[in-house]
Amino acid sequence: MDMNRRQFFKVCSAGIGGSSIAALGFSVKPALAEARNFKLARTTETRNTCPYCSVGCGIIMYSLGDKSKNVKAEIIHIEGDPDHPVNRGTLCPKGAGLMGFIHSENRLKHPEYRAPGSKEWKRISWDEAFGKIAKLMKDDRDKNFVAKTDDGLTVNRWLTTGFLAASASSNESGYITHKVVRSMGMLVFDNQARV
C-alpha cells in the first residue's frame, strides 16, 4: 500500500499505538493503515499550536464531527504537524499529552462562588457572576480612584484592584484584556512574563 507523506504521518506519529500493533506481528504497512486510517478517516483536522512552551510546535487536532452546526466536535487525537518548520511533526512529552489537558477531569465547567468564611463552592450562573464582578469593581473604583495627587498632578489611577493576565492566552485575548484593564485606570497589572 502506498502512502503519501500526510497519510504516513497520520499513521505513524501516534507512537505507542503504532509500535504496539507492529509488535503483534502483523505486516506493518497494511496493518497500520487499516487500524489507524479507519479511526481517523471520519475525523476533521484542525491546525493549532501547542500551548505549553514557547517553541510553539504545530499540532494537528483530529475531531469527531464535521464542525457543522448542532454537532458537538470532540477531539480524539492530537499529533505534531509534519509541515511545521520548527517541530516537523515531533512533539515532546508535554505536547504528546495535550489530549489529556483538553479532557482533564479538572477542567472547570461552570461559574462558581465561594462566600466569605465558607468551606465550599456554590454553582452560580454567568449572569449572576458577571453582575457581581461588575458591581464589585465599580464600587471599589468609585471609592478609591485617584484623579489627582495631593500636589495637584493629574494621575487618573486605580490602585486598589489588580489584574494578573495569562501567558498562554492568545494575542487577541491579551489585547482586549489590556484594553479593558487600562481603560479603567488600573496600574496593578502584570502577566506571567514578570516571573
Added chain:
Amino acid sequence: MTNHWTDIKNADVVLIMGGNAAEAHPCGFKWVTEAKHHNKAKLVVVDPRFTRSAAMSDYYAPIRVGTDIAFLGGIINYLLANDKIQHEYVKAYTNASFVVNASYKCEDGIFCGYDEAKRKYDNKDWAYELDKDGFAVVDETMQHERCVMQIIKRHYSRYTPEMVETICGTPKAAFLKVCEMIATTSRPDRVMTIMYALGWTQHSQGSQMIRTGAMVQLLLGNIGLAGGGMNALRGHSNIQGLTDLGLLSNLLPGYMTLPGQSEQKIEDYLAKRALKPLRPNQMSYWQNYPKFFVSFQKAWWGKAATAENQWAYDYLPKLDKGYDVLQAFEMMHQGKINGYLCQGFNPVASFPNKAKIVGALSKLKFLVIIDPLATETSEFWQNFGPYNDVKPEEIQTEVLRLPSTCFAEEDGSLTNSGRWLQWHWKGAEPPGEAKADPEIMAEIFTRVRALYQKDQGAFPDPIVNLTWPYRNPKFPSPEELAMEFSGKALADVTDPKDPTKVLAKAGEQVAGFAQLRDDGSTSCGCWIYSGSWTQAGNQMARRDNADPFGIGQTLNWAWAWPANRRILYNRASADPAGKPWNAKRKLVAWTGEKWAGSDIPDMRPDAKPEEGVGPFIMTAEGVAKLFVPSGMVDGPLPEHYEPFESPLATNPLNPKNAKAFANPAARVFKGDMEQFGKPDKFPYAATTYRLTEHFHYWTKHVHDNAVAQPQQFVEIGEELAAAKGIRNGDKVRVTSNRGKIETVAVVTKRIRTITCDGKKVFQVGIPIHWGFKGVAQRGYIANTLTPFVGDANTQTPEFKAFTVNIEKA
C-alpha cells in the same frame, strides 16, 4: 529571541547557560542537534546540574547558582586579554569607541551616584561626553582612557580565571576550556548562539546576567548573524506575545511605556521617548514614537482622542512607581488592595514565599479566577492538610471562579519565542459552560460601562469612550481584534515623498508601521504587530514552509514581528561595506542600490554603506551598547553580586564592602530582608527547575504526564547525601527561612560538590511541578521556600538562587 528556533542550525558553537533546552524546550533543542550533525557545531553547557542538555554537550562546566555574571565577566576578560574579539565589528557596531564622562567611576563594586538609603542610583555620571552639537564623542582608535573599550578592559580585568573559580566553583581548567571554545567564534566567519531562559532571568541581577551574555556576543561579533544572537527561550507559549502587547504594570503595547506622573503634558512624555540620534546619520527609530503612540490612542479611544485633548493623554493612568507582582502582593499583604483578578495564572504556586502569597490573598475583599483548570490559587482558602494549612472560616475573601476555554477551543494567534505570530484554529467546543477570555473580558467591560453610563461615578470618560466597534459587543471576534492591533487608515494615508500617491485608503488595513502617522489619520493597537493583518488578509495564518535560501528563513510561514523580519539587527551580518561576513550564511547585503537578501533587511532600504548608518537602529547611538549610560538601574556595566541568600558570607569580588554583597539597587521590602537565610542555618545553595515530562503546574492535571512523573522529589549530590545519611528515596525535609517542604530525595551524580572561596558548596535541586490540586500525587508548593525579592530592573523573583537546609524526615 533575536533569532529563532530553526536558525540555531546555522551556529558553529552553541552555549546553553541559564536554561536547559533539551528538557524544557525539547522540540526546539532539535535544532542544536541539527547544528551538531550538519554544521559540526560544538555544544557547551554551563549549569549547576549535569542536565540532559549537558548530556548532549561537547563540553560541560559546573557553576554555583547565581554566579553567572562572574563567569561571563571572566569570559569578557579572557577575550580582551587574549585579543579574541571581532575587531571590525566591535569598532563599527558597538559603542566601544564612545568616550564616557570624566566623573564616571566604579569602586569596590559600587558605581558612582549611589544612594544607600534609597537603594538607588542617580545615573547622571554614567553619560557619554558630548561635543558642541550634542553628539557623543568617539575615539576610533579606542585608546582614550575613558572610552568604553578601556573602561571594560579595566572593569573586567578583576574577573581572572582564578576569581571565576573562587566565585563560581568552576575549576580553572574547565573555565578556560569553555573560553577557548567560545573564542573560536571571534573569527568573522564563525558564529555562536547563546540560548538562555529563566535560569538567567530569575535572579536579583538577572537583567545584568543577560546583558553580560550580550556583551560577550557583541565582542565576538555574533549579534545579527544567522546562527548567532541572544536567544531567550522563554517559558510559556505566549509569554512573548503578552509582553509585546504590554500587559505589564508599566508598559503599553509595542514596548511603549506608561507616563510617569511628572509627565503631565504629552510633549514631555513624547520628548523623553522620541530619542534624538547621539551620532550623525543614525536612524534612532524611536524618533517615530509619536506616530506609534497617537495611532495607539486612536485605536483605543477613536473619536474621543483629538489633537485638542492631547489624544486623550489624560485617559492613561500615570505611574508614581512600579506595580509589578511583588509590589502588588506586598500591597495586598499590607491590606491595601481590595480586589484581584487572575486570568490563567496561578500565583499561589508561581510566586515566591507561598505563606506570604496566601496571607495576602486572605486579606482581599474579592478574588476573581478565570481559568480552564481548578488551580491552587482558586482554592487558597481551602484546607489541604500540610500542603495548605489554613482555616477557611477565618478567610473573608469572596471568590468567583469562571471557567475559560483552552487553546483547542478558540481561534487566535500565539507569539513563540522566535517572535512568530502563528494563527491557530478552534477544533472543539469547550466543556460545560466555559467561555473564551475575550467574551469574559467583554462581558465584564460592557457591564461596568453600562453602570457608568447609567450612574456616572469616578472619571467615566476612558471607560465610556473606549472604542468598542465589535459586531457582537459581548464577544469581540479574534479576527476583529487582530485587525485592530495590526492597524488601519482612518483617512487616506499618502506618501510623504509624493502626496498624490495614496498608500492606504481610509478604512483599509495598513501594510505596516511605516504607514502610521501622528496626526490622527491612522489607528494601530500595537505598532510592532502592524502588518500582521493587511489588506491581503491574515499574515499570521500563512503556511508556506518553503526555505528558498536553505538557511531556515521561512518568510512565508506565519508572520514575525517586526515587519516579518526573522533575525533582528541583520544589517550587522554584513561588514560596514555591506558584504556578508560569511557568504554561506548570507542574510542581507548591499546590492549597490539597496539592501536585500534572505531576510527582511533591518535597515533603511536605501541607506548606502558609506552613510555609516549603524545596524542597531533602535538605539540613539546606532550601535549596540557595551556600556549603558542609561536604562539599567543597577549600573552601566554588569558586576557580580551574590544572590540575596548565599552559602558565602562575603562577596569574594569585593569582600571588604558589605554594601556590594548582593545587588545594591534591588528593591527589598521591609520584613523580607530579615527573612533572608544566613549560611549558618541554611548552608546549601538551592535552585528550582522543571522536568521534561511536566509543564509548570498545568500538567499535574493531565493523566499521562502525572503517570510519567507522579511524585515530587528533590535532587542532591552523593557527597551531601552521605554526609547527611540520606539514601536514594529517603523522606527528607527541606527548609528555608520561609517554610518547609517534605518529599523524597533523589541522590545523583548530576549535582557535583564544588569549592567556592575555599569552602565546599553543596547544591540542592528542587523541581517545581507539584501542588495540592491535580491528578498527580499531592506535593508541597516548591515556592514555599523561595525568597520575596526580584531583579533590580524587572522585579522577576529570585527563584534560581537561594539557600536551604536539608534533613532526613
